[in-house]
Amino acid sequence: MKVTITVNGTPYTRDVEPRTLLAYFLREHCGLTGTHVGCDTSSCGCCVAVLDGQTAVKTCTMFAVQADGHEILTVEGLAAGGALHPIQQAFSDQHGLHCGYCTPGMMLTTVALLKHTPAPTEAQIREGLAGNLCRCTGYNNIVKAVQQAADVLRQPAAATK
């Protein structure tokens, strides 16, 4: 089936089998390998991308054909004009990553979380990231990073992000 999916603002038209999972569409058909596959069983959250600007989805649990005509944001789409996105900057500042394998999923889940909850409490951050597993950083710094990102994004200057 021919599909056109707009990934990070760029339309990608590809011929895919309906059974192609979105994670593999992104990685193998678009060459965007920033979306990681951790478990391939819908459990770890490494593969999370954002659908239509507001829904965090596990791309291993969605078919590419479902995203035909929709917009997907992946980690490659976060930085703009050579500047890190405030969420990326916060993960760097707060040491919110160690090996980095879970990080794209953490950050994209954060995009959707902050969209719906711009001023989250620590508990809301912990609950909001409960579907994302990190096996090495430990969660404290990740929570701090999300808190910093939320603070920065709430400032008027960052409103366009």
Next chain:
Amino acid sequence: MIPAAFDYIRAHSPDEAFSHLQQHGGDARVLAGGQSLIPAMRFRLARPAVLVDINGLADLGRLELGRTALAIGAIARDSAIERAPWIGETRWSLLHDVSRVVADPVVRQMGTVVGSLCHNDPSGDWTAVALAARAAVVVRGRQGTRTVPIDDFLVDSFTTAVGEGEMALAVHFPVPGDRTAGSYQKVERKVGDFATAAAAVQVTLDGKGAIKEAGIALSAAGPCAVRVTEAEQALVGQKPTADVIRAAADAASKRSEPQADLRGSVEYKKNLAGVLVARGLRQALARLGVQA
């Protein structure tokens, strides 16, 4: 892991979805949130030849709070319940509780309430809640639509009253009366795990503080979620006391028929069912300002 090949059809209206389902019968499946179906297809536990994707049917994504019922459309996500403006009201506390513990927060952004009922996992969360709240599912069949009470809808593990070529359009939760509160109690090993045991509880008090209506149901306690009628009978008409709560809890332990697995033994899970019903009742009553 790659699912077996299938044909994908994106429906543009409920009528169109229905006609494709009619045409393909047992070979076709509805694709809602995909959070149960796609994992099952990846493991090749399910190999539907045709998927009818209903995610484009925006009208089925609505939550409509009417005078007598809350209608949750077939593609309304768990997260929509979690974020509904009225979810903090005491009378919706059962829905409030469950909407925060189904699966994990990312899965809840895609997974649907109706899909969960149609999937009818023995350890699912929404099935027990629908029983306790006395919900009903609107099913589209060849003869038009029919409204199926949840007790008749849940037939057996992974089996519902939705027949071949049919689809569910919505689930209706009756708007609870004044002085109603609920509680959903789930013990899980970790976030995103299915329940080791879970209890859904909803009670309505009358003007004198006696229990007017009670809904008690268990998940992970048999082939599908079960209503504990004996517990409901032990409660209705009574003032909520520790003894009455104990009677309901005992009835729940007795009714529970769990399977032993890595999450626990039969004995443990039966005991837990009673403990969770008692906890749920105490929490629901506390939400109504009653200590019991």
